[in-house]
Amino acid sequence: MKRGIVILAALLWGTAAPAAEERVIAGLSQTHVSITTDFSGSEIFIYGAIAREAPKPRDWPPDIIVAVTGPLQPVTVRKKDRRFGIWVNGPGVEVDVAPSFYAVATTRPFRDAISWTDDLRYRVGLDQIVRLIGAPSDLKYPEEYRQAAIRLRRDAGLYVELPGAVSVKDETLFETRIRLPASLVEGTYSARIFLLRNASVIDVFESSIEVEKVGLEKWIYTMAHEQAALYGLMSILVALGAGWMASAAFRVLLR
């Protein structure tokens, strides 16, 4: 009872540095992912420990939630509608916040590991992260657009939920692996590791992963954006060159 009050007080005090008896310390196998031409995805190994000053509490086993979130972007969702016998795209609805990638690994099923209030407070789950803020007022069910964004990304393997993927050893050491897919977007990915007991967040460890194109990828991308006209002309010249080379090669081959 007394500890419950302490935790409650800590949560009311603030979320950053609660006067908790337990803290979470974690490390990532890599904090920098380079997208090369042959990039086919990457696996990040996340490990850590629960540090405590007092002997470990007996009542609830600790839970760990690892959430990796890609750059937050808006996404347009369209719904098809039947008009004059054909299926037509309706007007698009912009879902304001939808990360390009999201993965969550937990020790237990997500809903058991964290309470609704803490999920809302820390914005951990997919439902809290993907947000539709300013829906057009003439829209009947804005929620179905948000759900569709989540469903489509989940089907595409960009939103991943891994219940039971975090293993905890001796209530102290934990580890998990999160696979980043090949279709990765550049940017800063956040990695948050939550320590929970009794479905309440006790401590948070935050880190970030930089995803960046390198080499040829970076060169093409930069050039296409910064010297668009030159890039366009070059694309045409490469095409003409290839066309000529093929023609010449065949003439020699078939002589």
Added chain:
Amino acid sequence: MNIYLPIAEVSVNAFLLLGLGGGVGLLSGLFGVGGGFLMTPLLILIGIPPAVAVASEANQIVASSFSGVLAHWKRRTVDLKMGLVLLSGGIAGSAIGVQLFATLRRIGQVELLVSLCYVVFLGIVGALMLVESIRALRQTKRGRAPRRRGHHWSHGLPFRMRFRASNLYISAIPPFLVGALVGVLAAVMGVGGGFIMVPAMIYLLGMATTVVVGTSLFQIMFVTGATTLMHAMLNKTVDGLLALLLLIGGVIGAQIGVRLGPKLRAEQLRATMALLVLLVCAKLAWDLVRTPVEFFTLGGGSVH
């Protein structure tokens, strides 16, 4: 072997792209079409964002049509004069088409219009070609040579020019209009427009079949070149790596196609192409009519 495309931001199998490029290039050399009407839907199907697919495809068509033009040039099957008249019409047409595209994009129904355009034009063109080539096939079977048109409907128009390679002495107005129409459609549909131009040249202008393919490719090369540049500058959606892989396959396919063409019989060739066009048309029409499995689609960011 998977390869990460820098602009499309997806990872795709490189051999798949080479194969696709090769197959479409073959058609390009055989029929004088750019193949965009096949390639663009295929690229979207394998997960390339539509805007990137259209722009990079235009870049690839530059390569395969140039490769084809060179081969036809050597065989003297390009009517340069006719090509230039078509091209001047094409440039005027695509300028109008780009404006039209921008307007439709504002209204937000560009996808639907593109689909409908495909269904209508592929349907008409495919059906006409099929009927015509079946008739021609029957006639050759009976031992009669296919009829050549004597008098053409355009003979009353002014600005008559002699197109020696095409075996024509007609007004410059019909080819200019054909070029312009193709230019408009090319800009709206994001293709070279060969699948409309080739039949138009044969059936509307009555050009000699031997020079149709080469002349069509000549015009397509310039139109798609302009399209590539426009997309690169305005939308920044030309994926150099994607285009490169497609065009390596494409130019090789085009060369094979050009050499294979004369060995096949013209009527059969046309019947085959008609069937192909109708097949794509049927697929697109079916997509418009059938009840979709997933009602929602994800667009890009906040572009539209």
